[in-house]
Amino acid sequence: MSTAEGALGGVRAGSRRRASAGGIRSGRYAFLFLSPALLIFAVFTIGPAIFVLYISLFDWNLLNTAMSKFVGLQNYRQIGSSHDFWHSIVTSVYFVGCVVAGSTIFGLGIALLLSSRGIVRRIVRLAVLTPYFTPLVATSIVWVWIFNPQFGLLDSVLRMLHVPEVGWLQSTTWAMPAVIVYTLWHDLGFTVIIFLAGLATVSTDLREAARVDGARYRNEIRDVVLPQLTQTIVFVVIITTIDSLQAFTQIYTMTQGGPLGATTTTGFLLYQESFVFYHTGFGAAIAVVLFVVIALFTLLQLRVSRREA
Amino acid sequence: MHWHRRSLIVAVVLLVSAVAAIAAYGATARSAGTVNITFMEAMASGTQKPALELLTKRFEAQNPNIKVTLIAEPNYGVLQQKEQASIAAGNPPTIGQAYENWAAGYADAKAIIPISGYVNNKKIGVKPADQKAIWKGVWKDLFLPDGKIWMWPFNKSDYVMYYNADKLAKAGLQVPKTWVQFATVAKALTKNGNWAWSTDTGTLAAPADGTIVLMAMIHAFGGDWIKDGKPTLNTKAAIKALGYLADLKKSGALQIGTNYPGETALGAGRSAFDLSTIAGYPYELSADGGKFSMKVAALPSGRNGQGNAMAGTNIVIFSKSSNAQRAAAWQYMKFLSEPRQTAYWAEETGYLPVTQKALPIMKRYIKTHPYQQIAAQSLQVARGNPPYAWWTTAEGQLATALQAVLDNGGNPSHALATAQQKAMAAANG
Numbered sequence: 001m002s003t004a005e006g007a008l009g010g011v012r013a014g015s016r017r018r019a020s021a022g023g024i025r026s027g028r029y030a031f032l033f034l035s036p037a038l039l040i041f042a043v044f045t046i047g048p049a050i051f052v053l054y055i056s057l058f059d060w061n062l063l064n065t066a067m068s069k070f071v072g073l074q075n076y077r078q079i080g081s082s083h084d085f086w087h088s089i090v091t092s093v094y095f096v097g098c099v100v101a102g103s104t105i106f107g108l109g110i111a112l113l114l115s116s117r118g119i120v121r122r123i124v125r126l127a128v129l130t131p132y133f134t135p136l137v138a139t140s141i142v143w144v145w146i147f148n149p150q151f152g153l154l155d156s157v158l159r160m161l162h163v164p165e166v167g168w169l170q171s172t173t174w175a176m177p178a179v180i181v182y183t184l185w186h187d188l189g190f191t192v193i194i195f196l197a198g199l200a201t202v203s204t205d206l207r208e209a210a211r212v213d214g215a216r217y218r219n220e221i222r223d224v225v226l227p228q229l230t231q232t233i234v235f236v237v238i239i240t241t242i243d244s245l246q247a248f249t250q251i252y253t254m255t256q257g258g259p260l261g262a263t264t265t266t267g268f269l270l271y272q273e274s275f276v277f278y279h280t281g282f283g284a285a286i287a288v289v290l291f292v293v294i295a296l297f298t299l300l301q302l303r304v305s306r307r308e309a
Numbered sequence: 310m311h312w313h314r315r316s317l318i319v320a321v322v323l324l325v326s327a328v329a330a331i332a333a334y335g336a337t338a339r340s341a342g343t344v345n346i347t348f349m350e351a352m353a354s355g356t357q358k359p360a361l362e363l364l365t366k367r368f369e370a371q372n373p374n375i376k377v378t379l380i381a382e383p384n385y386g387v388l389q390q391k392e393q394a395s396i397a398a399g400n401p402p403t404i405g406q407a408y409e410n411w412a413a414g415y416a417d418a419k420a421i422i423p424i425s426g427y428v429n430n431k432k433i434g435v436k437p438a439d440q441k442a443i444w445k446g447v448w449k450d451l452f453l454p455d456g457k458i459w460m461w462p463f464n465k466s467d468y469v470m471y472y473n474a475d476k477l478a479k480a481g482l483q484v485p486k487t488w489v490q491f492a493t494v495a496k497a498l499t500k501n502g503n504w505a506w507s508t509d510t511g512t513l514a515a516p517a518d519g520t521i522v523l524m525a526m527i528h529a530f531g532g533d534w535i536k537d538g539k540p541t542l543n544t545k546a547a548i549k550a551l552g553y554l555a556d557l558k559k560s561g562a563l564q565i566g567t568n569y570p571g572e573t574a575l576g577a578g579r580s581a582f583d584l585s586t587i588a589g590y591p592y593e594l595s596a597d598g599g600k601f602s603m604k605v606a607a608l609p610s611g612r613n614g615q616g617n618a619m620a621g622t623n624i625v626i627f628s629k630s631s632n633a634q635r636a637a638a639w640q641y642m643k644f645l646s647e648p649r650q651t652a653y654w655a656e657e658t659g660y661l662p663v664t665q666k667a668l669p670i671m672k673r674y675i676k677t678h679p680y681q682q683i684a685a686q687s688l689q690v691a692r693g694n695p696p697y698a699w700w701t702t703a704e705g706q707l708a709t710a711l712q713a714v715l716d717n718g719g720n721p722s723h724a725l726a727t728a729q730q731k732a733m734a735a736a737n738g
Contacts (some may be wrong), residue, residue, distance in 0.1 A: 063396045063418030091637075141568075150507065150564055150574060170565045170716050256514030275390065276514045277702055277735075278414065281678045 049291065056284035062274075068281075075285035085286065087261055089270040091176070092245065095265055098180045099187070099244040104236055106184065106193030108229075112221065114192065115199050125192075132189030140253035143182045147254075172262040175255050179263050181308065182250055187243070191236050198232030199225070231304065238301040245294055266290055344637040345376045346403035346630070349395070351388040351735065352464065352621075352658075353381040353692040355591055360657035368644045369601070375637045385622075386515075392732050393432030396420045401627040404638045409450060412625050414462050414698035416453055421625040423457040426640040435643065442666045443646075446589035446619055454538060462643040462663040464654070467617045467691040468525055470609065471571075474602040476581045488553065488609045491582075495562035496580045505562040506582040507570035510715055511708035518571060519715075520708040521618045522584045525608055526550035528616025528692060535695045536715045540703040540732035542710070543725035551721035555714045565715055572596045575603070584608065586620045587684035590659040601723075605680030607687055619691035621660060703732035 055073050061067040079085050114125050131139065146153045147168035155165045168178045202225050210220045226233075249265045251257060257264035257272060264272070266286060274283025339548035352361045358381060365377045380402055382388040389411060395401040396415065407415065410614050415421040442449065453459045466479055472484060480498060480600055485491035495505030496697065511517030524534055532546025541547075557563035564574065569592070576596025583593060590605070597603045625644050626635055644650055652667035654660060658673045661684055668675070668685065675682045706728035713719035713727075 061416060061418060062393060063420050065397070067418065144568055147567055148568075148570075150566055150570070150579065151577065167565070168568060183536065251490055256512040256515045258514075258709075259510075259716045260709060261513070264513075272514045275393070276705070278698070 013271055029204045045225070046270050052284045052291075054286050055281055057190055058281045060280040060284065062278055062280045065081050071281065072304060075281045076289075077284055079289060084264075084269060085266070088264050088266040089261065091261070092265040093184075093265070094176060095180060095247065095263075096241055096244045098177075099183050099247075100237055100240045102184045103181065103188060103240045107188055107236065108195050108233070110188065110192050111195030111199055112225075116194060128192050129189040131186050134186070136186065136249040137253055139186060140182065141252045143178075143185075144254050148180050170259055172260050175259055175262045179250055179254055182254065183244070183247065186250070187240070191229075191240065192230060194236050195229070202228045231307075234304050235301065238297055239306065240293055242297050242301070245290065245297075314456075314688050342374055342697060343376050344374060344633045345378065346634050346638050346641065347378045347380055348624075348641070349380045349382065349388065349392055349402040349405040351382045351385050351406060354381050354726075355658070357464075357658050360654055361581055364645060364650055365641075365656065367650075368641055371644075372637075372640060374639065377641055388501070396627070399610075399629065401628045401629050404624050404626050404642065405633045406463060406622040407460065407625045407695040408622050409460070409694040410698055410700040410704075412623065413453055413626075413696045413700070415625060416459055417698055420628055421457050421459060422628050422635065423453075424461060424626060424639065427456050427643075428461075431590040433636070433639065433643075437461075439666070442664045444663065444665060446617075446688050446691040447663050450619060450625060450696075453696045460625050461639075463563035463622060463624045463642075464588070464647055464658070465619060465688065465737055466586045466658045467619050467684055468521060468584060468589050468608050468659050469680065469687070470606045471575060471583040471585065471590075471593050472604055472606060473575060473578070473581045474604045476578075476601070478582065479546075484604075484606050486606075488526065488611050491609045492553065492557060492562075494634065495557060495582070496560050497562060499562040503579050504564050504574070505557070505580055506584065507564045507566050507574040507580055508584065509567050509570055510565055510711040511705075512712065513705040513709050516704045516708040517567075518585050519565075519702060519711055521548055522608075523554065523707065523711055524620045524692075525616040526553065526611065528618075528690075529609070530611055530616070531613040533610065534703070534707070535697075535700075538697065539736050540699075540729060542703065542707055542732055543722070543729040547725050548721050551710065551725060554711070555718075555721060558715050563715070564689075587661060587680065588621065588659045590680065591731040605683060607683050615687065615690055617687045617691040619688065619693040655685075661688060681734030695718045697736070699732070699735040699738075702735035703728075706732045706735075 032230060057070060059069040059071050059074075081101075114121050114128070145151070147155075147166050149155050149165055149170060152168070154168065158165055166174050168174050190219060206224050207220055207254065210224045210242055215223065246267055248271065251263050251268045252271070253261040257268045267290065270283045270286040270290065272283075273279040273286065310510040348365075350361065352358055361379060365379060369375060369377060380391075382391055385406075385408075385562060392401065392405050392407070392411070392415075396418070401420065407421075412421060416423075419513055428440070442466075446467075447462050447465055451458045451460045451462065470485075476498065477484060477494070481492045482497060483490070492569040498505050508519040508522065509517035527534060527544070527547045527550045530546035530549050532550075533541060535541060536626045556564060558565070564570070564580070566573070569589075571580070572589065572593055574580035575583040575593065575597065576598065578600060581667040585593070588603070593603060608615055610616070615619040624645075625640075626638050630638065645654070646663050648662070648664055648666040648670055650665060651662040652670040652674075654668065655662040656671060656678075661681070662668065662671065665685075668682065671681065694704070710721075710724040711719075714721050
């Protein structure tokens with residue numbers, strides 16, 4: 001090896017050591033800056049999640065934990081044989097299915113309409129996006145009044161049209177559709193934003209080429225736009241599924257899970273069992289099951305994101 | 310030895326700080342002879358808040374060595390959650406409002422203490438004559454099944470019938486005194502887009518006025534919701550009461566809603582009655598807005614006389630308190646229940662005086678507010694929530710049965726049989 005090569009090797013080795021030392025230092029600094037967030041995450045998310053798993057193995061006494069009794073997997077066995085739990089699963093599938101389908105179809109439709117230019121577009125965009133930023137509790141209460149069978153707006157319109165009134169939140173048939181309508185009204189803004197971002201990445205050249213070739217608008221959407229939006233659609237489906245599995249506030253405010261359990265989703269059931277009837281261990285087991293389902297959807301979403309990247 | 314001396318100084322500083330911290334902590338319970346107690350309550354709306362604050366100031370003026378801190382929560386639902394969370398965290402208030410079934414759950418978890426010793430104490434207790442003067446229903450309500458007194462009365466109310474006197478007069482109808490008369494009058498008033506009465510059936514997780522009125526009717530029809538410490542939700546009287554309500558609903562005389570539907574409909578002039586707690590009087594008056602003459606009558610009676618359900622809470626002492634705090638808390642609780650204070654509380658808030666001895670003090674008020682006496686007399690027959698933790702489930706099942714029949718057209722017998730089965734399962738653990 002020549003002196004120059006040796007020197008170069010020395011310089012390279014020195015550079016690698018400096019780069020390595022710099023990497024270690026920047027790793028330490030990164031950890032330092034991340035640690036407050038990690039601490040909060042550990043204390044308020046990871047810790048409680050592990051504790052819920054622990055509680056699910058007990059007949060847990062919420063008011064006096066010393067009186068709790070270890071029961072192993074009994075709470076999970078009880079889930080298997082609980083009519084209320086399986087009813088809540090069916091209700092959740094109903095709620096999630098409608099919200100996801102509605103959010104995707106209406107969100108995409110509205111985004112396509114809003115992707116044209118004009119001042120009207122800005123006004124409509126504001127009208128669609130604003131509900132997403134309103135508080136869930138306050139707006140749920142407003143909608144309770146909209147759905148009021150005697151004094152509400154909806155039944156007043158039905159009476160004007162000489163159509164039979166609907167009990168809405170007092171009806172086992174209509175209570176869930178009412179909650180779904182509210183949820184779509186509140187959350188559509190989010191999916192519209194995602195789809196607008198997705199539409200911005202669609203190749204305008206391809207769309208123009210299709211138009212030049214004589215494609216109608218609906219063919220252009222079906223054959224050019226939708227294929228390019230596939231990843232966005234999958235993302236929206238997964239995210240809205242995760243969100244709607246965790247829905248609670250609007251059900252608590254509008255129906256309290258009724259009437260007759262018509263709106264008791266799994267999320268509401270775990271609140272009811274844990275904090276109304278004090279079956280805390282059983283409620284914790286339901287929470288663990290829900291966590292596993294949501295975790296599976298989250299993993300699926302991560303996989304899709306990685307593939308997109 | 311430089312580092313050794315520095316370490317010693319640090320250790321001394323830490324020790325002094327620790328001692329100071331412990332002393333400061335002790336000071337929160339007792340500082341310079343003052344005993345600090347905290348009262349977690351839900352008297353946060355309308356005239357309730359200023360009335361309770363004034364009573365508390367009066368108490369502190371008479372007892373300068375006791376400081377009472379009020380912790381107001383917006384409603385009973387939040388109050389229960391906060392009490393549960395504070396008990397679970399090992400940091401409950403000194404005293405708190407509690408329904409009977411809450412108290413039963415707290416007692417099972419050893420989170421509250423019995424107060425028989427304070428009540429019957431010769432020096433600081435309540436004299437036997439004063440104990441007898443407490444309304445019968447209110448007095449019975451203070452006990453848990455072990456026969457000890459665990460609660461002390463505070464904001465009690467029961468159910469009355471608010472009515473639009475102008476509507477009844479215009480229709481030439483008398484104020485109904487029995488449930489049979491009520492059905493006749495209700496159906497007669499159901500026409501031209503108006504109806505007789507609106508109520509909220511409640512849900513499994515949140516029973517409401519409709520559930521309570523059903524309970525009062527069961528009692529009026531000769532039944533009960535509990536026997537020998539177990540639920541009895543599907544008695545003949547219960548089936549009859551639920552069938553009665555189903556008939557009213559079918560005729561259109563009864564409408565179902567949420568968010569205080571009775572008050573809304575009465576205030577809007579669309580219905581003629583609201584069956585609700587007397588504590589809601591200021592809100593009913595506000596909904597009416599002077600549009601018509603709103604009056605109050607006792608709940609209709611059945612073959613068993615008047616049935617009524619007691620609403621409102623008692624006060625419990627949490628077990629984490631010190632002896633000094635417990636003694637101070639008892640003094641405060643007793644003060645609130647004394648004739649002068651409970652009379653003031655009733656006049657300001659619409660709740661009822663817990664003792665009959667308050668009525669002479671309220672003579673002038675009752676002349677202009679005769680409904681107070683009507684409601685107070687009902688306390689003789691009013692029944693509180695059964696003092697069992699499982700009652701939460703049982704009451705929820707009763708609300709579900711009500712929903713099944715009134716919202717879904719279900720059969721009363723079948724609905725109550727299902728409710729009874731589930732309530733019994735909860736009672737049997």
